[in-house]
Amino acid sequence: MEVQESYLKIRINFSSKKKSNHLIFKGDPLYPWKKSIFSFLENWNNRNQSVLMSFTSGTTGIPKKVFFNKKYMYEYAKKTVDFLNLKNKKIRGLLCLSPNTIAAQMFLVRSIIFHWDIYCIPPSSNPLKNIKESFDIVSMVPMQVYSSLKSLKKIRILLIGGSPISIDLEKKLQKVSTICYATYGMTETLGHIALKKINGLYKTSYYQTLKNISINIDKRNCLGIFSPYCINSFIQTNDIVHIISRYKFNWIGRYDNIINSGGIKIIPELVEKIIYPFIPFYKRFFISSIPDKILGEKVILIIEGSIFSIKIPKSIFIGKNRFYKPKNIFFIKNFIENSLGKLKRKEIKNKLMKNIINKHLF
Template identity: 65%
Template sequence: MWIDFSSKKTNFLKDQDFKEQNKDWKKAIFSFLKNWYENKPILSLTSGTTGVSKVISLRKEHMYERAIKTVEFLKLKKKEIRGLLCLSPDFIAAKMFLVRAIIFKWKIYCVPPSSNPLKNIKEHFDITSMVPMQVYFSLKYLKNIKIVLIGGYSISNILEEKLQNISTICYSTYGMTETSGHIAIKKINGSNKSTFYKSFQDVSLSVDNRNCLGIFSSCSMNSFVQTNDVVHMISENTFTWIGRYDNIINSGGIKIIPELIEREISSFIPCDKRFFISSIPDKILGEKIILIIEGNPFSLDIPDNIFNGKKKFYKPKNIFFISHFTENLLDKFRRKEIMKKLIKIKT
């Protein structure tokens, strides 16, 4: 489905075929655009970065300003931009993609969210936004896209390595519903690639006593947003993301950040398998490290030498396979909810 925002008219809002679509993703796009043009409240679900996931109302002017900052950073202000929207319209990433298209008069092709959105598309695009799972399944088709914004969750080491061999410019984005989208970006392939995120000029960063990132921006819901993301500040406007404070495990008196282990072992787990590190109660350690993988059981060989020295505490004591983390591969999974079900099954 094409939507051409380069036209001054918004006839598509009156198009009966568009309004009567029986597909949820198309209905969600139409609903968002209708609310935008009619200045009605924009509702979006938070990811849980700042606390419990909830629905919040976004301010149109904040979304407008944040969209401009992203496009300016990418230097995409030229005319006749063609974009691909392949994310769920229910979440902030897709909503902000639509806002950028509206403001800068892009022509965008909308497809249902899927793990391999480019499979049957022969078109060429200037830009798209994807989650890592989509990027992995779309690797051989990415040559048809100039810029890919990757967000939603962290990019595995092995996927990042594969992205070094393509001409498409890939960026890892950092942002959330509460900040109306991106506040920092890092280039992960090609010339001038980076190992850290750099915030936009209108954003000020800080860390609290947990080393969790604080964000001050005029585009944020409450001007200041305190996250639960543990970071390492490199300078006043650059940082590396380490993990989530609320995921930290205390095993035998040692505090362990699961995301650090996940990075270490990601090269040994197929890219099409979602997984995470967590813990279960242990009589001796208090909590013992476990690995949970989505899908049917398979043989896994993680070399012992990656757990040498201090990293010996990182080694998972058990591996569990769960058929489905979520109904849809693109949905964010909730670690705590999965662990509750797992512990219930095992007890």
């Protein structure tokens, strides 16, 4: 393994047989970032072949520290490379995610196993801003992709995960030459267990699981994952899906977000798809609910930014869709999000509720 360092990036050539001594100093502004990368590499290469430490994202419950079997990480790495047909090829990659995430760690594992030549740069919202080189594969979260649209020509294959891809972003990706995949997974599954090609030739409308991973649904229509490479061979999620086969599915929304309004169960993500065309593309928004004396919960629309006039045609709320119509529209200056750019809906709603109560709007 050959390592070349600079202030802005680390180049790691896993195809090199040279051993390198890397020095990191606490006075270096990038010390925590570099330390995380090298600590993971040392952990991977130590004699303990049974486990690695990480933190769950909280997707299936409360975030917690867990231990992973290196053998399982190895198998998942191979499955992704086989899926993308990258085996026995000279690959140049870019790592621009936080090294503490499972996505970044699995990227490093693939690089080690298949001897990739990779560049590691500190995570930022616009990772390609000062990058002149071209790469075969890069993993990003949607927020990073949005900021990098004009520079995606430097990338051959792009894996997008961490949070759902907006309709607007997916539409914009139809115009780029980069092969883009949406990924589905979580820390508990050692990263993605399914991919969906969202642009170009042979794009699909569904997620395809990696080899030897199958799926089913429970009574809530929530996804269950069978995998021989997870901590548990079966993982039950709170993701509402439409099953096409044991290996293919469409993601619908989160069971946690369901609104019960007057006995009608409403999936916010479905409503968001309906009203998306009538909200400016640069505005972030989501559907939520607030307490109602008659309905129990009533549907509301929350938009980020200053107040502006919005017109949503009444015609889209006819038939079954009549229950989807937001009863109120609220504006919040800044949305709360996690490190991956994923909206923290509950926290945003709680912030809104405090404002409503303080202003006696009930």
